[in-house]
Amino acid sequence: MKNVILLCIAFVFSVSIYAQNESQPIHVKVTGKGNPVILIPGFTVPGDIWNPLVKKLENNYECHIVTLAGFGGKAPIEFPWLPKVNQSLKNYIVKNDLQNATIIGHSLGGTIATWLATQKEIKLSKIIVVDALPASGALMIPNFNPENIVYESPYNKQQLAMDDAAFAQLATGMSKGMSLKASAQEQIKNWILQADRKTYVYGYTDYFKLDLREDLKNISIPVSIIAASKPYGSEMVKQTYNNQYKNLKNYNFILAENSAHFIMLDQPSWFLEQVQMILSSK
Template sequence: MPLTHLLKTTLSTIAFATALSSICDESVYAANIQTSATTSAQSAHIPMREEFQVGSLYVEKYANPNAKGAPIILVPGLSSGSYVWDETVKQLREGHELYVLTLAGFNGKPAINGAKLPKAKESLIDLIQSRHIDRPVLVGHSLGSAMSIWLAETHSNLIRGVFAVDGLPVFPGTQNLTPEQRKTMAEASRQQMANADAQTYATQQLRYMQATGVVNPQLAEQIAARSAKSDPVATADYMAELLMMDTRPDLPKIQVPVTVVSPYHAPDFARANMSEESKTQYYMGLVQGIPKLKLVSISDARHFVMLDQPKKFHDALMTFLQEL
């Protein structure tokens, strides 16, 4: 494929991928969770909240002494913060020790120099080991999902399962590109995103959220406003690295159960005449090779499926946790 054609099709390929509800993120449900849980006035059943940093990860820990379930690490996606999981935290904090992450450069957190995804993965391993977290479950959204699958390929011994929310081991639409084509596309994406000023970046986030992020227009505005707080250059770096990533050859090395969530909003796929079953099969083809694999389709939802369909999402998550 000629270089000029690749550059012209960079955006359309990314749009195709995200139209498949994949990889670029932000979220809502403004945090109602208490910011301090160490006061004496706090009820015993409310989990204590602690904040700390491990490498390039900013961590919010919710610890309930009475929790019986497996510990869970919640990983947001591109340009998202921990708030993407606010409703999930409410659902899980009574029964599980939770670690809710924000990656460096997102949601107002300082960016880091150098490669972003390898550092985030390294920091996630460090978090598990340094904090002696007993084989947590990884729940990742979008970029966080792709990273969780990648970690499972190399460190299944550290975790007990992955709940992968609309994020895959290869960026949808790029699965047949050569390494050189993938590199060219990634660099074109990096340059375009990194050159955006604050207003342009905010506009890009709003358009994405309205077209691909969530179904509700008001919700899209809320999410976009929070997503715009992320660093455009860092976001461009993460995105470029994500476009370069293809960990499919190592999927058979995963030794833990993996559930992949595929959202489906029929109007988005009407022009392509792609049914919910067809999209499910497409996703299945991109994760084929995982030994203990389950794919769950959630209808009437876009990329932020946990916000569009919270009940369906949390029912699927609870089923996964109960089956571990």
């Protein structure tokens, strides 16, 4: 009887721990001292990607390094995923009184940074958007309409049903377009494979539904955009960003030549210099 009771206690404890993990849309590591900088990675990517930048910043800035639920070994959460991530980051900023923080976000992280900049309840200093758009779905999906983007789609079902070998092939193909370096492509592929599959599939659905183009009118803080020139070429990239960000009153646009989506991996020294210059500017 005693053993049964102990087993029941252990079961309840394990369920409790799992529930706590499930309830955490974001996981944040804090290091350094000074003005707060929040670093949000891209889709499937752990916060560790910011380590080289953090080493440069932590002597002068308090760095809040974010990893999102379902990625980087973190437990998944219930859906909808992205709205919970966004709200949790907003709550984190308010709870920790991160007044005049700077947010640096890559890809999805840049889109999240843009969303946070539209929120009246928090006062940010500036945001740095790294190869990110306010409405990625509008670029990727013909006849874009957020209402038509749903979890239960043939494409999502196909991805969820893929065996490991087929999904690894998909991840390999995706990674090759995201960096110019073979070593970085391998790392990106591994991040995709390590991600919770359901978060990967449905998280993209959340991502593509988000359209912040009209909300850009509500942003008054300085915005710097660092955009990759590859694989589409400088002129097409400039045109895409001009179209997507046309409702933003003012922004500083910086083109990363000879770089694909993961600019911090393709042009690491240049990227660190750009971010430090933006942070030091008024």
